[in-house]
Amino acid sequence: MSKYDVIIIGSGIGGLCCGSILSLSGKKVLILEAHSQPGGVAHSFNIKGYKFESGPSLWSGISKWPTTNPLGQILKLLDEKVELIKYQGWHVSVPEGEFNLEVGQEPFKKRISLLRGDKSVKEWNSFLSAIKPLSQIVSEIPLLSNSPETMNFLEIIRLASKFIPNINLLPKINGGFGDIVDNHLKDPFLRNWVDLLSFLISGMPMHDTNSAAMASLFDEWFDPESYLEYPKGGSESIVKALVNALKKNGGELILSSKVDSINFSQNMASGVTLENGSKFISDFVVMNTDAWTSRKLIPREITKKWTPKAENIKKCGSFLHIHLGFDASGLQNLPIHAIHVDDWNRGITAERNVAVFSIPSVLDSGMAPKGKHVLHGYTPANEPWEIWENLKPHESTYKNLKEERCSIFLKSLRKIIPDIDNRIEIKLFGTPLTHKKFTNTSCGSYGPALSAAQGLFPGCKTPVKNLLSCGASTFPGIGIPAVSASGAYAAEQIIGNKAYKNLLKMIDL
Numbered sequence: 346m347s348k349y350d351v352i353i354i355g356s357g358i359g360g361l362c363c364g365s366i367l368s369l370s371g372k373k374v375l376i377l378e379a380h381s382q383p384g385g386v387a388h389s390f391n392i393k394g395y396k397f398e399s400g401p402s403l404w405s406g407i408s409k410w411p412t413t414n415p416l417g418q419i420l421k422l423l424d425e426k427v428e429l430i431k432y433q434g435w436h437v438s439v440p441e442g443e444f445n446l447e448v449g450q451e452p453f454k455k456r457i458s459l460l461r462g463d464k465s466v467k468e469w470n471s472f473l474s475a476i477k478p479l480s481q482i483v484s485e486i487p488l489l490s491n492s493p494e495t496m497n498f499l500e501i502i503r504l505a506s507k508f509i510p511n512i513n514l515l516p517k518i519n520g521g522f523g524d525i526v527d528n529h530l531k532d533p534f535l536r537n538w539v540d541l542l543s544f545l546i547s548g549m550p551m552h553d554t555n556s557a558a559m560a561s562l563f564d565e566w567f568d569p570e571s572y573l574e575y576p577k578g579g580s581e582s583i584v585k586a587l588v589n590a591l592k593k594n595g596g597e598l599i600l601s602s603k604v605d606s607i608n609f610s611q612n613m614a615s616g617v618t619l620e621n622g623s624k625f626i627s628d629f630v631v632m633n634t635d636a637w638t639s640r641k642l643i644p645r646e647i648t649k650k651w652t653p654k655a656e657n658i659k660k661c662g663s664f665l666h667i668h669l670g671f672d673a674s675g676l677q678n679l680p681i682h683a684i685h686v687d688d689w690n691r692g693i694t695a696e697r698n699v700a701v702f703s704i705p706s707v708l709d710s711g712m713a714p715k716g717k718h719v720l721h722g723y724t725p726a727n728e729p730w731e732i733w734e735n736l737k738p739h740e741s742t743y744k745n746l747k748e749e750r751c752s753i754f755l756k757s758l759r760k761i762i763p764d765i766d767n768r769i770e771i772k773l774f775g776t777p778l779t780h781k782k783f784t785n786t787s788c789g790s791y792g793p794a795l796s797a798a799q800g801l802f803p804g805c806k807t808p809v810k811n812l813l814s815c816g817a818s819t820f821p822g823i824g825i826p827a828v829s830a831s832g833a834y835a836a837e838q839i840i841g842n843k844a845y846k847n848l849l850k851m852i853d854l
């Protein structure tokens with residue numbers, strides 16, 4: 346049986362970042378992935394020449410250098426290049442109307458002026474001025490080089506000294522964003538808009554969404570020069586780059602290998618056993634699984650000594666998905682992204698009230714056969730697991746409920762493409778059961794619903810010294826930039842702070 350320095354359970358973006366940094370630093374790494382594809386929720390699949398995406402579609406800050414995006418920094422460190430296509434606009438369908446919106450300050454201000462008048466523009470300006478110093482602080486603290494678990498006293502003083510004029514703002518950074526909104530925005534449209542952006546980032550409303558995450562989003566999206574990015578070839582290109590970095594430095598990835606349990610010897614992790622009975626030994630184990638799945642991998646006699654945090658953590662909801670392959674003929678100016686909100690009064694967390702669509706073939710024709718488009722749509726983390734958990738996919742009750750609940754997608758798409766029904770070549774609907782099946786997430790959840798108002802996500806350390814975690818259940822939380830940073834923090838724990846800092850010096854961080 347071969348022995349590894351590190352075994353990582355799961356090849357989500359967090360696990361891949363962790364593994365590729367570790368193999369760059371000379372560790373012998375094995376990543377074990379339950380699914381037949383790497384990437385976790387960012388995996389994709391091909392049918393009849395269409396490349397279907399399953400998860401993230403909003404990317405930014407990866408192609409430019411310098412960047413504050415931890416994934417952009419990690420790709421640079423790994424010397425992996427991904428082609429990113431720049432774009433600015435998305436389509437917005439809200440109760441106030443249908444419009445195309447570009448990222449950047451001026452287009453949104455024009456839209457506010459048209460929809461709500463100049464008083465609301467003033468409100469927005471004062472809100473942006475309040476966020477600016479927060480964004481500056483966040484951009485001065487590179488997430489990658491400041492793991493909260495390893496920062497020492499001197500580093501804290503050094504960082505704090507940069508912000509002396511704004512030092513009173515530091516506590517706000519880790520609080521809920523809604524408090525800042527309450528102080529500056531009264532206009533209902535603007536409040537709803539920020540609530541929507543917060544929900545898309547964290548799966549929670551603005552009062553529960555971390556201010557640092559929102560300050561960096563505002564910095565990127567509302568900067569006068571801002572743009573968004575889409576990886577050419579889709580999320581798969583990012584995943585491929587990370588897998589390539591892992592393998593070129595000697596790391597291994599084994600797909601279709603579900604870990605059944607983590608093995609322990611004298612209260613230390615000693616390797617893993619797969620569902621098929623195969624065993625692997627290692628000095629360290631990193632769990633890229635969500636908090637609830639991780640718990641189940643650890644024997645009871647080990648976890649019973651811990652505070653049972655995972656059992657008490659509230660979960661974000663799950664997803665409904667739609668995947669379409671459709672005829673592109675005659676469709677001009679289709680947006681790459683569209684967001685639809687049915688009714689603000691129902692609240693941003695309400696079921697089937699918000700749908701997000703992306704049509705990547707608008708930017709990258711290679712994502713679909715010639716003359717066709719590929720579309721992925723989802724309801725963002727507000728589909729309740731409970732109404733699905735006892736249904737069986739082959740039964741008519743399940744099929745009927747799926748048709749009924751997924752009808753929200755075509756209903757909103759008809760506003761953008763009125764004859765969409767006649768154009769469809771492939772149509773796939775997905776439910777929380779589908780999401781769970783292909784991503785191996787507990788209850789198909791987006792991740793922990795940990796309110797920023799209550800504190801930070803747990804760090805990557807566990808009470809067992811050589812057992813670590815990374816991914817959306819670990820600090821700094823959900824989303825591609827966050828899970829990338831968490832993967833780096835777990836790697837830092839293994840290679841040591843000094844070796845990690847030396848790696849970061851290679852990219853001037």
Ligand SMILES: Cc1cc2nc3c(=O)[nH]c(=O)nc-3n(C[C@H](O)[C@H](O)[C@H](O)COP(=O)(O)OP(=O)(O)OC[C@H]3O[C@@H](n4cnc5c(N)ncnc54)[C@H](O)[C@@H]3O)c2cc1C
Pocket residue numbers: 354355356357358359360377378379380383384385386387399400401402403404602603604605633634635638664723783784785786791815816817818822823824825826828
């Ligand atoms: C629909 C959707 C849209 C999103 N949109 C965006 C976006 O636009 N921008 C953004 O920044 N973020 C977005 N996110 C969030 C972001 O994609 C995720 O937070 C992030 O990708 C999660 O990465 P992770 O490292 O936590 O691992 P995950 O992606 O959760 O992967 C974990 C991996 O572990 C594997 N695994 C689980 N159990 C086992 C086991 N027992 N043995 C072996 N392997 C196992 C799973 O199969 C999986 O591959 C979106 C998420 C979803 C679902």
